[in-house]
Amino acid sequence: MSASTTTQTLQERRIVIIGGGIIGCTSAYYLAHHPAFASSEIHVTLLEASTIAAGASGKAGGLVAKWAYPSELTSVSFEEHEKLAEKHNGRERWGWREVMCGEWEGRAGGEEADKEGGKGGTSIRANVRRKAKGSGLPDNLDWIDEGLTEAYEAIAGPGETAQVHPYEFTMEIIKLATQAAGHKLEVIEGAKVISIEKKVLQNGQGERVAGVTYTLRGSHAVHIPADVVLLAAGPWSPTLLPSLPIRTARSHSIVIEPATPVSPYVLFTSITNSNNIAVGQPEIYSRPFNRVYACGPGDDEPIPDLAADVKVSPAAITSLRSNVSSLSAALREGKVEVEQACYLPNGGPIVGNVDAVRGLIVATGHTVWGICNAPGTAKAVSELIMDGSLNKKWKLGKLAPKYFL
Known part of the structure; x- marks a missing residue:
């Protein structure tokens, strides 16, 4: 060649x-x-x-x-x-729009964190965002709990990222x-x-x-x-x-209807637990029509003959759902509509x-x-x-x- x-x-x-x-x-x-x-x-x-x-x-x-x-x-x-x-008319036909994109680092939240004096996830009913001094989280990134955020950095400027x-x-x-x-x-x-x-x-x-x-x-x-x-x-x-020279990797993803509307952001996350141990790095994409897409790391499961035969790992989906839901009440209380997997050609x-x-x-x-x-x-x-x-x-x-x- x-x-x-x-x-x-x-x-x-x-x-x-x-x-x-x-x-x-x-x-x-x-x-x-x-x-x-x-x-x-x-x-x-x-x-x-x-x-x-x-x-x-x-x-x-x-x-x-x-x-x-x-x-x-x-x-x-x-x-x-x-x-x-x-x-x-791609905006209506296939959801074309510009988005902001950034890297997010922080801790996992959830019900247990809520009990610890407000160090974890917020409640939708309270309608209050806890502030983390110096986190850098954009004001309009309203579907990630700032109380869990340790760092945020934009990957690109306006007009450089879309979906x-x-x-x-x-x-x-x-x-x-x-x-x-x-x-x-x-x-x-x-x-x-x-x-x-x-x-x-x-x-x-x-x-x-x-x-x-x-x-x-x-x-x-x-x-x-x-x-x-x-x-x-x-x-x-x-x-x-x-x-x-193509290698394949299986990737799992979910689609969530969040409990509250989400602003147009794509996040590459790094999540740790209370002991500062890494627990996941899901990519999370807010989508038009009040949906959130999230995917996890790939694995080396052998590829089947047909795309229709791709299997979903329940353990991979459980881990992904847990990581994503730990970041805010909007995601935690949302409805998971799709659980799926596909293969990427590398x-x-x-x-x-x-x-x-x-x-x-x-x-x-x-x-x-x-x-x-x-x-x-x-x-x-x-x-x-x-x-x-x-x-x-x-x-x-x-x-x-x-x-x-």
């Missing part, structure tokens, strides 16, 4: 996208909106083994940040997120792609790809993509020809291209052509920044497919070889 950015031209008409997560669906959107798409005879088939957004694309936090990495993708992605939200609801974004973006492409885009759910077919080039200089074989909902095998294949199957990508991002197989493009390994960097990634691969090369404005040279094939 090298840093080349050349691929097939518009003479190749059949494009297959493997993966119905945010990368695959957003790639379909940018292909459908490419200036040359409408006048071409290109046909795109998106194959998803489970259902659209069944994995991390439906269960992640949805943080979008200018300070994310790699900057070569993030600089484009943040701007594209803004454009998509403006063009398609989307990942599931809503992915579902809406594939709808928009289908509306733009019409019959030229086919989305097939329950299609588990089992192989990417290749043929040897006539000159003997490598191979090229010939097609894809998949099973439909575990039954019969189906073969479709392809001139370009975009492998965007997230943590499942190495099952089709074993040379990809080791990249890896985006670009596989030179040994002409027509094979990879877009995977986006770590925790898959939601953030989806539009930039999709814009890049759409240019590779439709134009044969990247626009000169891209500054991806120093991404190779770690980030660009």
Whole structure:
């Protein structure tokens, strides 16, 4: 795999996208909106083994940040997120909004702490925030007990951090792609790809993509020809291209309807108990429509064959709920609506052509920044497919070889 950015031209008409997560669906959107798409005879088939957004694309936090990495993708992605939200009313359709973001350190609270002379969590009924002198907690961060706070530090300034609801974004973006492409885009759910077919080039200089074989909902095998294949199957990508240096990690999360409205903050927390022993580091995201999302650290549970088969660890959920509820009465007295888990693909991002197989493009390994960097990634691969090369404005040279094939 090298840093080349050349691929097939518009003479190749059949494009297959493997993966119905945010990368695959957003790639379909940018292909459908490419200036040359409408006048071409290109046909795109998106194959998803489970259902659209069944994995991390439906269960992640949805943080979008200018300070994310790699900057070569993030600089484009943040701007594209803004454009998509403006063009398609993302504020209403997928919860796009700017948020503040910071690191929070403090102690666990709760009922026992409440009994200790007011050193712990506050009561909603009392409607009083206890003050911790010098904690630095912003005045409008009203859903964390300041009496438990030892330190707060902003990670970024205004306008540098935003969020989307990942599931809503992915579902809406594939709808928009289908509306733009019409019959030229086919989305097939329950299609588990089992192989990417290749043929040897006539000159003997490598191979090229010939097609894809998949099973439909575990039954019969189906073969479709392809001139370009975009492998965007997230943590499942190495099952089709074993040379990809992708590692997987399972992450648990919950969604809470808090007892009182919450201000727009994302917090990276470090929680200790009364003996100053670390008990957890959940990430907590306030969301529109009075919801709070929280996720815990990953584990190395082996990945199953399908996103639909991902198991939830009751112990991991219990620990996460305990840590989050310890930070305020608003969270403690809220209703937990969702308990879930998903797998993240670590080791990249890896985006670009596989030179040994002409027509094979990879877009995977986006770590925790898959939601953030989806539009930039999709814009890049759409240019590779439709134009044969990247626009000169891209500054991806120093991404190779770690980030660009």
